[in-house]
Amino acid sequence: MTDLYASAAEHFDLITKPLWLGSIGPALSMAIEQAGEGPVLDIGTGTGLGLATIASVLPEHEIIAVEPSPSLRIGLFARLADDPALAKRVTVLPTTVEEAILPSRLGAAVGINMLGHLNPAARTALWSCLAARLSPDAPAVFTLQPSSRPERIPETPFGETTVGRLRYSASGAANPAGEGRVTWRVTYRVHDGDTLLSERTMDHQWWTLAESQLQDELRQAELRVQFRDGLVVIHKPLKAA
Structure with a gap:
């Protein structure tokens, strides 16, 4: 799995x-x-x-x-x-x-x-x-959770916090992926001030309801x-x- x-x-x-x-x-x-x-x-x-x-x-x-x-x-x-x-x-x-x-x-x-x-x-x-x-x-x-039907959801902030000197944030966007489904792409970022230190993405299928x-x-x-x-x-x- x-x-x-x-x-x-x-x-x-x-x-x-x-x-x-x-x-x-x-x-x-x-x-x-x-x-x-x-x-x-x-x-x-x-x-x-x-x-x-x-x-x-x-x-x-x-x-x-x-x-x-x-x-x-x-x-x-x-x-x-x-x-x-x-x-x-x-x-x-x-x-x-x-x-x-x-x-x-x-x-x-x-x-x-x-x-x-x-x-x-x-x-x-x-x-x-x-x-x-x-x-x-x-x-x-x-x-x-969104969405209730297969539709495009623009990039949306999910949250942000600071640990020590670094700032951690997440955002996500969704696109239709067939009947009753979207694909979410969630991006996790780490910043030191204005400098991007890392960026990771997670793609997953989500059944709408x-x-x-x-x-x-x-x-x-x-x-x-x-x-x-x-x-x-x-x-x-x-x-x-």
Whole structure:
């Protein structure tokens, strides 16, 4: 399997962590407060930026972390090595969610900034998995990212931070790549003042998904959905509880 994040892993936390601190983390905390019985599934854990949020809100729950990228797992295991208490609660599965062997009951599921990696068939399989495994009232929380349809997205800044004397930034642009897909090119740059020290790019296919399309897919899986605080919050229908 190709490691899509091999060129991005070095800068991943620097660019992504501000989003967790600013919006995603607090919204996720509220969305998973009412977890059910069973472990929490964290799909596309990355370097583990969301683990502290999940662990603090649900201190009694085991966490199953699914992360296929070897490069991102380096950061994930470094994070767990620094927190022995968290390491006792987190099991890391080095696979895609399609390949993961999961427990029969889940107390919650989380998938932040990862749905675009799944083609329609993989999404359908995921919804069926959640419908079968989620405990009554257990939430499954996801995010939708651009774009909602195959279209060109011009170069857009993703974030910037400074470490010591150097400035780190990321930006991305997307172009249509066929039915239901775009290709994102994300560029990571390191500057010393006005001098560009390094520039790396990451190209990856991203499956587009609109809210209406997602609602249709979840309806077919007999799941209900709410869109709130920038999150997609999924539950089993009330009658299933």
